[in-house]
Amino acid sequence: MAAPTAYAARIPAYSLIATDLDGTLLRGDDTVSGRSRAALARVAAAGARHLVVTGRPAPRVRALLADLGGTGLAVCGQGAQLYDVGADRLLWSVTLDRELAEIALGKIEAEVGQVYAAVDQDGTDGLTLTEPGYRMPHPTLPAVRVGRRRDLWGEPISKVLLRHPGLGDDELAGVARAVVGSLATVTMSGPGTVELQPCGVTKATGLALAAEHLGLGPEDTLAFGDMPNDIPMFDWAARGVAMADAHPALKAVADEVTLSNEDDGVAVVLERLYGEAECVAQYAPKTLSMEP
Known part of the structure; x- marks a missing residue:
């Protein structure tokens, strides 16, 4: 386990973990794996926040977020909606004329x-x-x-x-x-x-607004995604991690490429940054590709 420990020493843990859903945190059957759930629990135990940043509108993520036990904020509709999960209300929204x-x-x-x-x-x-x-x-x-x-x-x-x-x-x-x-x-x-x-609305604008509500900023944020709509989010966050089968345009701007969503690529990175030895040891580590 020396390699993950050494890597974690070079890259600090983050206070805000922003994850896309489709093709990133979700598997192809629209579920979140047990391994990913455990990794997100480690993030929470470390005092960091997990924020879903998705193109899906708020009504299409309500059940999923409830299943994950979420009660905080979510960025929906490609950044057009800031959704309070626990209160089931929009704190902010912008419409397309x-x-x-x-x-x-x-x-x-x-x-x-x-x-x-x-x-x-x-x-x-x-x-x-x-x-x-x-x-x-x-x-x-x-x-x-x-x-x-x-x-x-x-x-x-x-x-x-x-x-x-x-x-x-x-x-x-x-x-x-x-x-x-x-x-x-x-x-x-x-x-x-x-x-x-709406013109000017991206995942980055929604993420920035959510982070401000949480008292956090881009320097605190680690972002995961797989498609070009995640590029503004990667540009805003301190570090962006693309999935193995991500669109080439996103890989070109990513700081790191992890495994695919089917192979728990989000969990692999979070385990390295937040996981205790026994958590990481539960799963055989897989080689990650790194962008220069």
């Missing part, structure tokens, strides 16, 4: 042809609405099908989700960024998930 969202969609479709859209409504009971042709990238997440696109705009929304029948995510996101301009922030949060969110 629906007229601007329609204009942005029109500009994108003028370049690439028809896209299929969905929206996440604002609020702790907001629904995910999908227009005909849109297929949810996470089939376990509930959604309500509407008859026409204009039915998406009936209530305030936090973001728009886009899919194209032929273009890949990187190409669609690139076109959207080129034509949308200041109408919205364009991000990519997972396979089949290109999103429009």
Whole structure:
């Protein structure tokens, strides 16, 4: 166990652990492994905070956070919502102007042809609405099908989700960024998930607000993620750790690359930084790749 001890001596423990969910803390079946739960318990025992920072809106994480025993804060909706888990209320939220969202969609479709859209409504009971042709990238997440696109705009929304029948995510996101301009922030949060969110809103803005509530700052923060929407969070935090199968754009800015979500990559790092010898010894350590 000499190597993990030596590494921990070079890199300090952090007071705030910010983790993405899909592709990062969650396994492919939307569960958190026992090993990851134990590692997060070690973090709490050391006096540090765990903060979920996710693209999912608050209603889509309520049950998961309750299962994890969370009672504090969570950053949801790509940074558009700061959610008080214990009180089940939004401390802060920002919505995407629906007229601007329609204009942005029109500009994108003028370049690439028809896209299929969905929206996440604002609020702790907001629904995910999908227009005909849109297929949810996470089939376990509930959604309500509407008859026409204009039915998406009936209530305030936090973001728009886009899919194209032929273009890949990187190409669609690139076109959207080129034509949308200041109408919205364009991000990519997972396979089949290109999103429009309020201009200037990112995971970093939400994380910064949550950290301020906790009396902490970027120098206190260790962040984990797997997709380009995590890049602003990595830029803000003192250290960013990408998963083994993360998008190349995130790996390019990461300080470290750990194992995949299926191999408990988050837990591996947390055990090294916070785990006692018996905790680490319970699992055979695996080799990590390090960015220079």
